[in-house]
Amino acid sequence: MLPAFFEAIRASVQPCTLLLLTPALVLAIVTRGRWTSFAAICVGAVLGGWLFIANVVALDGWQLPVSGAVVLTAIALVLGAPSVPRLHWATAASIEAAVAGLVTFVATLWWRPCIGEELGSILTGARAGVGAELPGITAYMLGAMAPVLAVVLLVRAIDPSPVAARWAGWCAGGIGLVVAAAVAVGRHDELVTALTRWTTS
Amino acid sequence: MNPRLLAGVGAVVVALVIGAAFVLADDGDPAPAVQSDAAPTASTADTSPTTTPVAVATPDLPNRGPHPELVDIDGWLQSDVTSLEELRGKVVAVQFWTFACRNCRATIPHMQELYERYGDQGFEIVGIHAPEFGYEAEVPNIEEAAAELGVTWPIVLDTNKRTFHSWQEGPTAHWPRIYLLDRDGNIRYDHIGEGRYAETDAAVQALLAEPS
Numbered sequence: 104m105l106p107a108f109f110e111a112i113r114a115s116v117q118p119c120t121l122l123l124l125t126p127a128l129v130l131a132i133v134t135r136g137r138w139t140s141f142a143a144i145c146v147g148a149v150l151g152g153w154l155f156i157a158n159v160v161a162l163d164g165w166q167l168p169v170s171g172a173v174v175l176t177a178i179a180l181v182l183g184a185p186s187v188p189r190l191h192w193a194t195a196a197s198i199e200a201a202v203a204g205l206v207t208f209v210a211t212l213w214w215r216p217c218i219g220e221e222l223g224s225i226l227t228g229a230r231a232g233v234g235a236e237l238p239g240i241t242a243y244m245l246g247a248m249a250p251v252l253a254v255v256l257l258v259r260a261i262d263p264s265p266v267a268a269r270w271a272g273w274c275a276g277g278i279g280l281v282v283a284a285a286v287a288v289g290r291h292d293e294l295v296t297a298l299t300r301w302t303t304s
Numbered sequence: 305m306n307p308r309l310l311a312g313v314g315a316v317v318v319a320l321v322i323g324a325a326f327v328l329a330d331d332g333d334p335a336p337a338v339q340s341d342a343a344p345t346a347s348t349a350d351t352s353p354t355t356t357p358v359a360v361a362t363p364d365l366p367n368r369g370p371h372p373e374l375v376d377i378d379g380w381l382q383s384d385v386t387s388l389e390e391l392r393g394k395v396v397a398v399q400f401w402t403f404a405c406r407n408c409r410a411t412i413p414h415m416q417e418l419y420e421r422y423g424d425q426g427f428e429i430v431g432i433h434a435p436e437f438g439y440e441a442e443v444p445n446i447e448e449a450a451a452e453l454g455v456t457w458p459i460v461l462d463t464n465k466r467t468f469h470s471w472q473e474g475p476t477a478h479w480p481r482i483y484l485l486d487r488d489g490n491i492r493y494d495h496i497g498e499g500r501y502a503e504t505d506a507a508v509q510a511l512l513a514e515p516s
Contacts, residue, residue: 112325117406136311158474215436218407218478223497226478230494253318260312296437299404 104242107221111246114217118298120247122282122291123148123214126174127251129279130203133181133272136258139196143204145248151211152244156229156236160212170212171287175280177206182276213286215295360502362510368491371398371483374432376466381447383458388430388489395422395511396485397429397504400468400477402436403449407498408480412453414501418508419457425512426487429457434468434479484508487516 114120127144134140154160181202184195216222222243229236263271285294371388380386388396399415401408419429435441441463450459462468469477484493484507493507 109325109328112322116322155476158476160475218480218497219410220497220499223407223478223495223499226496227494230473230496249318249322253315253322256311256315256318260308260315262308262311292437296439299437 104238107225107239107243108246110219110221111243112249114219114222115247115250117217118295118301119215119217121298122295123210123247124250125282126178126206126210126279127203127248128254129178129275130181130199130206131251131254132258132275133178133279134196134199134203135263135268135272136255137196137199138255139200140203141251141255143200144207144251145245147204147207147209148211148244148248149241151208151214152240153233153237155211155214155216156226156240157233158229166212167291168287168289170209171283171285171291173209174206175283175287177202177209178276178279178283182272213291360506362506363493363503365484365486365492365507365510367486368494370489371485371491372467372471374460374462374467375470376462376464378461378463381443381459381461382450382456385458388485391428391430391485392489393487393516394426394428395487395508396489397427397508398432398471398483398485399429400432400434400471400479400481402434402440402479403446403453404437404440405479409453410498411480411482412455414504415457416454418505421505422508422512427508427512430460431455431457432460432462432467432471434462434465434477436479484511486511486514 111120115124127148130140130144160166181199184198218226221239225236225239225243228239258271282294285291374388385391388398397415397418399411401411403409415429415431418427433440433446439445443461446459446461449455460467465477471483472478472481478496480498481494481496482504483491484504486492492511493504495504
């Protein structure tokens with residue numbers, strides 16, 4: 104499982120995984136590095152990975168625009184949550200965590216994985232039976248979340264003032280909204296193409 | 305310890321782990337298999353993948369039945385043949401690839417080694433080019449990439465990815481993916497992604513050794 108974990112770390116900074124990570128990174132900032140949100144992000148990614156190797160969901164078609172709309176709505180909800188009057192902080196944190204997990208799970212549909220040796224073996228093995236590959240894909244998805252962990256820790260280390268945190272949240276949320284809107288209107292492939300060409304040029 | 309300091313140290317550690325994952329990454333198992341009874345030659349001192357002997361057990365090669373058809377293809381490049389049926393009697397590696405896919409590109413040197421080693425023994429490679437992005441569908445771009453990468457074997461143009469999806473079960477299809485066909489056109493080996501090069505080499509050897 105360790106090789107899968109490290110292969111995913113390498114893939115996490117490549118275009119193939121960057122689009123999957125975008126909403127998770129955004130939510131890590133918007134939720135101010137809250138551990139509950141990070142845990143939910145990891146759970147969402149792992150569940151999405153299980154679904155991916157089960158080979159029951161198409162990577163394109165109507166699912167992509169719908170997923171874009173879901174992520175768009177969810178990020179807007181999280182950005183708007185602090186303005187809800189008298190919302191208890193624990194309730195807000197629970198909502199944020201639930202949304203973070205859901206968004207990351209849905210965003211696994213955006214994933215165009217780099218199929219290296221380890222993920223390739225997982226996918227090949229999953230054709231014979233998914234069960235045996237669940238530990239491997241779990242390790243892989245957790246490895247892919249390494250940049251999110253880095254951002255969570257960075258936010259906690261900086262511990263920005265409420266005003267700065269709000270601005271950072273709006274900036275990150277804005278990026279997330281733009282990406283989600285692009286996916287919702289069917290521009291997913293163009294995003295991946297742009298990222299790919301930008302990083303390989 | 306101060307929680308902020310702890311988080312900062314943690315962030316640095318995670319960043320270092322990400323960096324280390326790149327630095328410590330090896331190149332998979334580039335060494336091809338050779339017959340386990342092959343005598344080492346003087347050139348085995350060479351560290352190049354083509355000459356490093358690695359004995360690998362032959363993988364199971366169950367007969368998964370005849371290969372699917374090539375569906376709605378746009379032609380062939382670098383080839384005199386126009387169908388897989390014309391390659392009956394040969395062991396054929398069918399690889400789904402697209403030139404901008406970095407994992408596909410990483411497999412090319414290993415495919416070249418197979419081609420050089422077994423090309424005159426009844427082995428053929430067919431690269432089915434199924435573009436992921438629009439610019440990958442342009443034939444001049446494919447030809448340029450093939451020349452740059454050293455892809456000298458026949459290429460099937462699967463612009464609409466109909467063959468790509470019809471060969472691969474379920475709603476999700478992958479690049480790179482290699483199938484080995486025996487001399488009768490049956491699928492005998494299948495691997496998704498990079499790697500398993502020695503195993504693939506051993507499978508090719510085993511299929512070539514089967515009576516036609």
